Amino acid sequence: MANDRRPDDFVRITTPELADTFLEEQIGELRAQIGDKKVLLALSGGVDSSVVAAMLIKAVGDQLTCVHVNHGLLRKGEPEQVIEVFRNQMKANLVYVDATDRFLDKLAGVTDPETKRKIIGGEFIEVFAEEARKLDGIEFLAQGTIWPDILESEKGIKAHHNAGGLPEDMKFELVEPVKILFKDEVRIVGERLGLPANMVYRQPFPGPGLGVRCPGAITRDRLEAVREADAILREEFAKNGLEGKVWQYFTVVPDFKSTGIRDGKRTFEWPVIIRAVNTTDAMTAEVEDIPFELMKTLVKRITTEVKGVNRVLYDFTPKPSATIEYE
Numbered sequence: 001m002a003n004d005r006r007p008d009d010f011v012r013i014t015t016p017e018l019a020d021t022f023l024e025e026q027i028g029e030l031r032a033q034i035g036d037k038k039v040l041l042a043l044s045g046g047v048d049s050s051v052v053a054a055m056l057i058k059a060v061g062d063q064l065t066c067v068h069v070n071h072g073l074l075r076k077g078e079p080e081q082v083i084e085v086f087r088n089q090m091k092a093n094l095v096y097v098d099a100t101d102r103f104l105d106k107l108a109g110v111t112d113p114e115t116k117r118k119i120i121g122g123e124f125i126e127v128f129a130e131e132a133r134k135l136d137g138i139e140f141l142a143q144g145t146i147w148p149d150i151l152e153s154e155k156g157i158k159a160h161h162n163a164g165g166l167p168e169d170m171k172f173e174l175v176e177p178v179k180i181l182f183k184d185e186v187r188i189v190g191e192r193l194g195l196p197a198n199m200v201y202r203q204p205f206p207g208p209g210l211g212v213r214c215p216g217a218i219t220r221d222r223l224e225a226v227r228e229a230d231a232i233l234r235e236e237f238a239k240n241g242l243e244g245k246v247w248q249y250f251t252v253v254p255d256f257k258s259t260g261i262r263d264g265k266r267t268f269e270w271p272v273i274i275r276a277v278n279t280t281d282a283m284t285a286e287v288e289d290i291p292f293e294l295m296k297t298l299v300k301r302i303t304t305e306v307k308g309v310n311r312v313l314y315d316f317t318p319k320p321s322a323t324i325e326y327e
């Protein structure tokens with residue numbers, strides 16, 4: 001690729017026209033780099049990998065194979081959307097792997113947050129590598145690395161999270177077509193590629209997914225409660241004009257139960273905690289001022305629609321002292 005680093009005079013992509021110019025250039029470069037060879041991409045459905053997938057589909061069509069690993073910790077409707085957009089609409093070569101049981105079996109009984117993250121990350125690479133081995137003649141690995149990833153890894157803040165992790169014997173040449181872009185630029189490019197707005201402008205979602213929103217040992221029933229409550233929160237935020245306005249919002253179902261009452265009978269069920277925060281860099285965060293009427297709707301819907309839940313709590317804590325996620 002011609003640009004390994006973001007040139008000092010690179011004009012920030014703020015308009016559809018600038019995005020189109022970038023796309024035209026990059027698609028040409030992708031074709032030159034890849035030729036008639038095959039490319040593999042782990043497609044999470046997040047903004048960066050989705051944009052890379054759409055660019056490669058344009059550049060090299062079915063020389064690209066996308067692998068979407070469902071680790072069972074995705075939000076409601078996510079795997080379905082990846083299949084709909086990429087396989088059905090964009091006609092991509094998409095391998096969909098439902099590895100839910102594998103991940104949840106490995107995570108059973110594991111309470112330590114960092115161990116949970118390691119298991120999820122490690123298992124992800126294993127599943128992806130297994131799928132890669134089934135394919136013949138892959139020479140390139142595409143990644144949704146963006147410019148802040150490179151800057152942060154250079155500063156030693158975080159390991160370049162996209163780079164590698166694959167077994168030693170699996171050597172691919174990297175294809176990183178958005179690596180000189182900032183996130184806001186990737187979003188504009190994604191829009192020009194025809195990706196749906198809720199995919200391009202979606203809120204940040206951690207790699208370990210709902211796994212870190214089900215604190216302690218993950219169980220299938222509690223995970224289902226987190227997923228259903230999260231879907232209701234997202235639906236209500238969208239209905240009330242908060243989608244795209246609030247930086248990050250989600251639910252957590254902690255591992256304790258309290259008494260309640262339903263239909264005249266005593267219950268002993270989980271609470272759902274709602275978290276909604278605003279930030280620019282995730283280093284500090286302020287709590288969103290959710291309208292009280294909306295809060296009442298959320299309480300009503302969550303306590304009636306989500307199985308095993310009898311209370312709803314709102315987390316008023318900024319970062320610091322709390323972090324955004326619960327573990």
Ligand code: XMP
Binds near residue numbers: 117204205208
């Ligand atoms: P915290 O909880 O540290 O989160 O205030 C800051 C931002 O990082 C996200 N986050 C993660 N993202 N893998 C990720 O890809 C992770 O393990 C992880 N943990 C936290 C979090 O959602 C928030 O946006």
